[in-house]
Amino acid sequence: MKDKNPKIIFFGSPEFALPTLKLLVQKKYNIALVITQADQPIGRKQILTPTAVKILAKKLNLSVSCELNFEKIKKLKPDLGIVVAYGKFIPKEIMDLFTFGVLNLHPSALPKYRGPSPIQTAILNGDKKTAVTLIKLDQQMDHGPIIGTKSVKIKENETAETLHNKLAELGAVLLLKILPDYLAGKIKTVPQKHQQASYTKLLARNDGKIQWQKKAEEIAYQLRAFYPWPGSFTEVNFKNLGTKRVKIISGDVSPSLKGLVAGDFKIDKNNFLVQCGQNSLNIKKLQLAGKKEIIVAEFIRGYGKNIESLK
RNA sequence: CGCGGGGUAGAGCAGUUGGCAGCUCGGCAGGCCCAUAACCUGCAGGUCGUGGGUUCAAAUCCCACCCCCGCAA
Numbered sequence: 001m002k003d004k005n006p007k008i009i010f011f012g013s014p015e016f017a018l019p020t021l022k023l024l025v026q027k028k029y030n031i032a033l034v035i036t037q038a039d040q041p042i043g044r045k046q047i048l049t050p051t052a053v054k055i056l057a058k059k060l061n062l063s064v065s066c067e068l069n070f071e072k073i074k075k076l077k078p079d080l081g082i083v084v085a086y087g088k089f090i091p092k093e094i095m096d097l098f099t100f101g102v103l104n105l106h107p108s109a110l111p112k113y114r115g116p117s118p119i120q121t122a123i124l125n126g127d128k129k130t131a132v133t134l135i136k137l138d139q140q141m142d143h144g145p146i147i148g149t150k151s152v153k154i155k156e157n158e159t160a161e162t163l164h165n166k167l168a169e170l171g172a173v174l175l176l177k178i179l180p181d182y183l184a185g186k187i188k189t190v191p192q193k194h195q196q197a198s199y200t201k202l203l204a205r206n207d208g209k210i211q212w213q214k215k216a217e218e219i220a221y222q223l224r225a226f227y228p229w230p231g232s233f234t235e236v237n238f239k240n241l242g243t244k245r246v247k248i249i250s251g252d253v254s255p256s257l258k259g260l261v262a263g264d265f266k267i268d269k270n271n272f273l274v275q276c277g278q279n280s281l282n283i284k285k286l287q288l289a290g291k292k293e294i295i296v297a298e299f300i301r302g303y304g305k306n307i308e309s310l311k
Numbered sequence: 312c313g314c315g316g317g318g319u320a321g322a323g324c325a326g327u328u329g330g331c332a333g334c335u336c337g338g339c340a341g342g343c344c345c346a347u348a349a350c351c352u353g354c355a356g357g358u359c360g361u362g363g364g365u366u367c368a369a370a371u372c373c374c375a376c377c378c379c380c381g382c383a384a
Binding site: 291292295299301306 | 314
């Protein structure tokens, strides 16, 4: 059948998957089923919330399932699977049900940065460019042969948030551009150079703790890489409030401060400088636990006199 | 009922033995200066989140509700 209208099952969960799903629908592809993760308790009140993909799929009147049901998928006789940030492993017997196999978008220049945090890791390492890669899924994580790739510059002020959005859009466009040729059998896949592979780890909340003995440049990378999640924070002792966790939203590298060691700070008019292992960080925006994001000038007005030390 | 912080001038904050509502910045007017984000003088700007209660008197104590945020997931 259906070079023209293959029966597609879409796997995805968070926002990263939305542009691709939107574009597929817009281009009139036949999405037979959307599979996403189960609703998760989320937010302060632990309200059971569906994934971003589920919300969109319902809005588009697509059928949605939250489970990987072998029989159900088999019955659909799907032609193609498309996985974008699904978040779960897809077993081989399910993969084998798809005539054209299962494709996966990964936000890095594979084989570099396999695993769960490629976007953040690229910024954290100070990379100047990254990519989104379309691969054909195989048995191992982010390991399958490459179908297409689209590279992108990482700008000076890029955060994980902006880069995430950019790659999500570019990935969608890349997939849709290649899809017709792929289905027509015109695409030759290229195996990854596995010996060059590198892996990223799952980020945890505590990875955001700032180590002031690091170079200011590295800390500046971290601020952008971990924004908005998990964020970068430090503990501040206030004379009047005790110790509070303070999130550092953004800051620039600045020359070293004479006579200060890593972790010491200096408030100079509207600047809040913290000495690092090398150079210092000129903090621009921050947020106290329980308060909103504020620019540093406002922080100094309200809290400047009461800062005792940083940890 | 997951834990916790908060709502006071345009902004960020202080202000509980209940007793005239404050600080820094910004705004406006004027001054100084070659000049300035510097400095000096003056002015404006508040239903202290909302609704009840206690009291001679509530930002402050009690009750209910609304909103914002941090943690956790």
